Amino acid sequence: MTSLPSWLEAVAAGATLLGAFFFLASAIGLVRLPDFYSRVHAPTKAATLGVALLVIASSIRSLPSGNLVWIEDLLIVAFLFLTVPVSSQVLLRAAATRKVPQVSSTTGEPANAHDGASAGSEDGRTDELAAPDRAG
Amino acid sequence: MSGLLLTALVLPGVAGVVLWLSGSGASGLRRIALGFALPQLVVAVAILRATARGEILVHGFGGWAPPFGIVFVADRLAALFVVLLAVLLLATLWALRPKVHGEEAVARSLPPLFLLVFGLNGSFLTGDLFNLFVMFEVVLLSSYLLLQVPGGERSLSAAYPNIAINLVAALLFFIGVGLIYGATGTVNLAGIAEGIGDADPALRTAAIAMLVVAFSVKAGLIPFLYWLPATYPVLKGPVAALFAGMMTKLGVYALARTLPLFMRDTPIPSILVWVGAASSLIAVIAALSEFELRRLLGFHITSQVGYMVLGLALLSHATIAGALFYLVHHVLVKTALFFVADDLERTSETRDLRSMTAGAAGPAVAFAFVVAGFSLAGLPPFSGFFAKLGLLRGLFVVSEWALLGVLLVASIFTLASMLKVWLYAFGAPASAESTGWWSSAPLLGMVALSIALAVSAGPVFAFAEATATQLLQVDDYLAAVASVQDSRIPAGLEVLP
Amino acid sequence: MTGLLVALVGGLVWVGFHGSADLATFLVGAVVSTAAAWATRIAWRGGLPLARLPRAVALCGQILFWFTVDLVVANAWQLRLVLSPRLRVRPQWVHFTTRLEHPATREILGVLISLTPGTVTEEMRGEEVVIHVLDETPGEDHVAAIRSRYEAPLAQLEAL
Amino acid sequence: MSGQFLATLVVIAPALLACLGAITRRPVRDVATLAVTGSLISSLAAAWLAAQPFRGPVLVADWLPQLLVSVSWRVETVTLALAILVTVIGALVVQFTAAYFGESRAAREILVLLALFETSMLGLVLADNLYLLFLFWEITGIVSFFLIGSARGDAAAFGAARHALLITSAGALPLLVAFIYLTSRTGTASLSTLLGLELPVAAQTIALALLLPAVVTKSAQVPLHAWLPGAMAAPTPVSAYLHSATMVKAGIILLLYVYPLLGGSPLWTVLVPIGAVTCVWGSFRALGETDIKLLMAWSTVSQLGLLTLTIGLGTDLAMRAAVLHLFAHAVFKAGLFLTVGGVDKAAGTRSLLELGGLREHTPRLFVLAAVLAGSMAGIPPLAGFLSKELVLKKAMLSEPWVHGIAISGIVLGSIGTVAYSSRFVFEVFLGRSRGAATDRGRRLKPSLLLAPAILAVLTLAAGPGAAWVDRWFLEPVTASVIGRMLPAVTPLSLWYGVNAALVLSLVIVSVGYFSDRILGLRMVPRGPRALSGARLFDQALDACQGLGARFSWLLASLHPAVYLGLALAAGLVATVPLAFDALSVSPPPAHPVGLTTVLLLAAVLIAVLRVRSRLTRVLLVSVAGFAVAFLYRMLNAPDLLLTQLLVEVLVTIFFALGLRGLPPEPTKRVPPAWRWARRSLAVGLGLLAGSLVFALDRVGAPSQVKDYYLAAAPDLAKGLNVVNVTLTDFRALDTLMETFVVMLAAFGVAGLVKGREWASTTWSCPLDVPGQRTGLLPGMSRLILPLAGVLAVSLLLKGHNEPGGGFVAGLAFGIASILAIVVAARVRGLGSAGGVSLAGGAVLLVSLTGSLLFGAPGLTHAHGELQILGAGWKWHTALLFDLGVVLAIAGGTAAATRALWPPSRAPSSNADLGAAQ
Amino acid sequence: MITVMALAVALLVVVGVELLLGRSLFKAILGLSLLAHAAHLLMIATGGVGTSPPVLDGSGSVVGTADPLPQALVLTAIVISMAVTLYLVGLLQASGRRLGASAVEPALASDPGREAADPGESDSSGASP
């Protein structure tokens, strides 16, 4: 097991710091952005660039071990790329359906602006479980 | 020989899985269940016979020698419980009939019932404290399932009280195991017994206190009994009978196992004695005020568990022997009384004594109640008399006069509440169309066992005394556990048959 | 073909999981991932028509390039936005119609939109795509960028 | 015939034959005949034994030798004499009962019970083993309970029966202690042996003190006498037998039996005042009764007092008097009760306010009644005169202070006795009827007169045959009681010359007669109700019930939190010393990252307490779980980190399912006091628990297994991840059982929510109507699901050497299956999730037992290497075990999810579900 | 780390008890989860901290390796407490839906009339008393 060249160390260190910084920035965004729809953007960033940078750093540091553990680190990024858009989309859509307030400066309308009644409990349908269980 | 222990564990487990997987109807399931319960009894009796000779059976799982692997140990105490459980299981299955208790209820009861037995047998046989904790959990979860079998609001509203206190107990048990491990460096019971002497006294006491509280909850001792009268009226009748016979006795077993093994040098047992005494007296007075039969009987369980616990916690040969004999009596009689309760509730279609149609149940049930109820109150010539006598004698030997007085007073109150039941449930002559003798067969079976116990009090008491001797001679237990050798399968399966 | 691809990718992923790049590990990975794909085949309605690998790889590379560029540039831009003392955003809901035909490529498009800063996919319903734009910068046409950078290569991929 | 057999026969013959009759469902007449035969057999056997020279104990069988319980009889003159008394009266009562009731179901029951009672009474008098004696003592009480309460459905009768049984059983408990005391002290439970021993006075006093409650209750001494008048709820023949002749004598008999053993105690004398008070009180109450049966009952109380008093005098001669009076009373009182029964039959009432002039209609009954009542009043030459004379004589010989109490008791009591005896005879049979239906008075069946007649003859014959009675009965029996021959005493006779006793007797008779006939004295007409024993007893019982209700409320009806708090406090209270110990030492500096984590945790936890929405709480607790997971990471526990994270994900999902459609959180505020109590408890427990960590660090012992595990895992178990090796190998049984816990929980959820198990539900839960909306999820999960599967398999496979293993893989599969449920319109295969889980359980059970085939203990693993394709493929059965875990956990998770998942919102599917039910 | 663990345990217990002993079933479930965390951390504390995880590298050096046993026990306990939590969540849902209840109430004492009338399946008519 050899040690890392110092420039690689420096790259790793830089990537680490920058990645962490992106985390912080996205958190700040999460706090500061004015409405939910805007805030959804924040973690998507942390997930992408922040984690990617940390993964780069961690992969570099794992190089001296000589095996392919860095692939695993890359997989983390890959997995997040697969899952984070899904969750933000689901959240966004749900929020739009529930008509979560948005900043007045927003233009345009979400997809579900007109068919909010297609989901939600306002439609008056009772849930199976809420009704008396007459089985047996 | 040690394969017996494994079999005793595996049989109910397999039965549970098979019953759950089986697609047959309730009657078919019941037949399968009986098909497992009979060999279970055979195995249990075989274990009992071996231990009665003074042997201690051991089984080292995974081939690892203790304290590295989990070990099963069957001494007289464990064998006694395993046999009682097997008997109760058979009786319960016998009593639990699709035609009487409903197809669905039977079908839904049987799998968790066997997993309950799975956990109970494991608890009785294990020689490892943490394993005991896990076994307790299996028992608990199975009991939660059984509690929901009747359905209805009351099942549901009884669930949380039952679960919450047991979870708290489990938490304490778990931390207690941790502290024991911290104090002695092992969770093997024998190892604990060897190491407890060198452990830090304060840490040791703290650990043991937690375990004892956990076991006391399980045993339904005061002030942790509130789950018990809430639970027992809800269960399906025959299942309630099994619970009545065995569930609190799991706590008693755990105390009987651990008190002599590694709790002797702490102040805990002497406190426990008084907890037992308070339980025996206060709970029985509480029972007096109840009008729901099974709730009343539930309080009685606490009372009588109190007897046993005080006998055990005194840690003297005479009281332990008395407590163990009492336990055998109690298991049989309490089960019988819950069978009676089931019969009464079904024939009069109510759970409240006040609205019971006196005499609705037949003469068989009345007869059984007389035997079981008076036995519970410790009246001769029934088994309860000998049980009471044994305990009183034990208390006499150790000169515990106050406890003796408590026991006497409690037994009068027991009688009073049995008479109360008699008034409401049997106060009028049996009606002509009351249930016949055959439908009360399981009940009469338990009563017959109770009578048999009274008749053969001598040999059973001898066994109880031998068990007490064995419990107090910890060295035998340690030697048996130490005899477990490393017996792993070498690499490459050279030992293929 | 799809199966082979799954096995290949799966094998590589597996190697990654295990951090040891020998043939045995790869084979196990291939088998496991094929099995996994088979087990979840119900979710695979249709399947990816990725027949011509080199071209596909090239197109993926193109997408990846723009993706990386977007990631860095737009992130920097957004960083500024978030950290600016007076935070003012002009969010916008944008509807557009994609010309992509296959559900899988449409979804990849949606994911890419979400992953690049400034835009998040809100809904994909048939051809209709709805995105939320964080700050509608005048003069910057998000839809056009999406169309050119991602939709076009994906469409080519589809056409293969 | 052997003594064992004969003595046993004496005891069991009546019950045996009667039960035989009852079981074979013979008519009542036959049952009675059989019972009478049984009694006569007993009698003859006893007489036979009495004629034999053998005296002493006979052992039939050991019962519970460890506690010295055995079946053994005491063949002594006194026991045999009592046995004959019991059987003779028994036979007469049975005969009378059959005649009294005729053919009825109740009669059969009563006859059997009477026979059982007879047997238990015989057991009581004949038992040599103390515990056997106690056993029969209690059985007499039990049978008595059923006889009193035999009028089923009659609440008053039940109350009386319960009163009797509870009081006598309570009294018997110290008796049991007394017996235990005697046996522990002397090492023998044989009465015969004991009587030959000389106990120190202190021991005698202890034993006597313990024994007295039994005597006082069973023989109805003041103040615990009230059950006896209550017991008159029993049918009259039953009262005649139990509550006059036999059972109530048990206490007296016991005193006679133990006199040689305990008579030396100064406490013995206390019997005198007890007896005197009882004697007087009973008489006076009898005077006030208008129900002739109750009159007889109070009379019995009085006579029992007289007997107790006599025995209390504590001399051999007093025993002689007591023996005589015991027998005399049994005979005349049984006869009187039967007469009362006859009156009842003849007149249809027992009330003195209605009766009168019955002589006209039943002259023979009148004669019998007069003879028997005369005996009771002590009129010469009847048996009662003989015995009372003897009692008076003995009383006068005693010490001065005893003398005073005894004489006044006897005199006052006896005056009353004379008075109520005369009242009974005069007001029932003479004068004219006061409205009772005496005019309809039928002639009594001769069969109803037979038994009283025999008894009257006996009491009549005793006077003239005094010498004979003395020689053949009184002298040997007394000798047998006191354990040696009496020194020469004045023989029993009707006439001792004019002496103080005779004068007193005359005074008693005349004053008694005078006060009744001339003064019409009616003492204590009904007795103050507040002082009524039965009422006091009921009040005590009610008080106990009230107390019980209070206890029940405290123990089982408070808010569960109270009990939970108690349990937690009780569990942790013993750690207080450890806490003080720990706090006395300054803690080691904290790791900065760890400290930050804890600060974050603190913030999260405080937020948990303060936020309002349930969802926020769930998320916060999940974050707390993440924080704990990160602590695991800092504590070098990678497996725990992995497991904890996946568990948090899964639990959060479950909360999402579980929070649907819940009613709002309870809004009722907890009272401030309770809130503060809770808060202090929480803080206290927190401090204790936290200090335990320090305590463990400071005083913990080194692990006995750690080094072995670290060495054996790679070398013997062939795994580098020691935690996983522990779970799959060293402690695989834990894992196995725990997997069943998960399965049970999962199936339990199904049972809870649906009200039935998974197996009986058909499942269809399309979340979205396909094609309506898509989003990214369905498409992306095509990639995510297989990846999740691959990840899970990978975690499973490498678990033995790296973090991972069955649980983690199972959880991963479980979460993946939830994702599949979310995504899929219809997922086939999930319907059998429970089956998958059970299959996992089956695999585990197979691996539990599989090693038996190789002669190894359960759960023993094997491993090796296969050469395939030129490469060595290592295999390990731990993997099979872990596979079982995976299946069980994943299947269970999926099954539980499916149970909690909302059913389809599409109307068509609703219909499907309805049809499936 | 000892101090960190002690603090964490103390915090978890304080809040866990506070939640458990309230009126809300939901909060009680959360409280039990937190208490379980505390118990698990305590169990880890019994084995000491160690400087490296009990996952060996095959080099044979075990100096400073954390005690594997408490970790294994805690892992078992985590899964058990997960199972129990699942069950409790099911209970929460069932109580809410079938009883309309969200509060922890004293155990129902006798309710015989209704039970006798409907001994079989559930009746979810009224709210909990």
Added chain:
Amino acid sequence: MISWIDLVSQAMIVAALILTLFRLVKGPSSFDRLLAGETMALGLIGLILVQAGIREARLYVDAALSLALFSFVGVVVFARFLEQGEIDD
């Protein structure tokens, strides 16, 4: 130097976590909370990655990997029920 950088990086991520926690508690909508929860999971992944440099720390990467793949499932399920109005906001 590495350790200094690690420490600062961890501090930044923890700071991010605290800010996120603020959003979680503050809301105002349930979706904000869910979003914050998910972000905290990402933060944990970040923390694990920062510490992943040394050999032993590699053992924890699997946890990060699993979390990366699975943490969104909870959000998805919650979002579903929130959208359908089955859980109160």
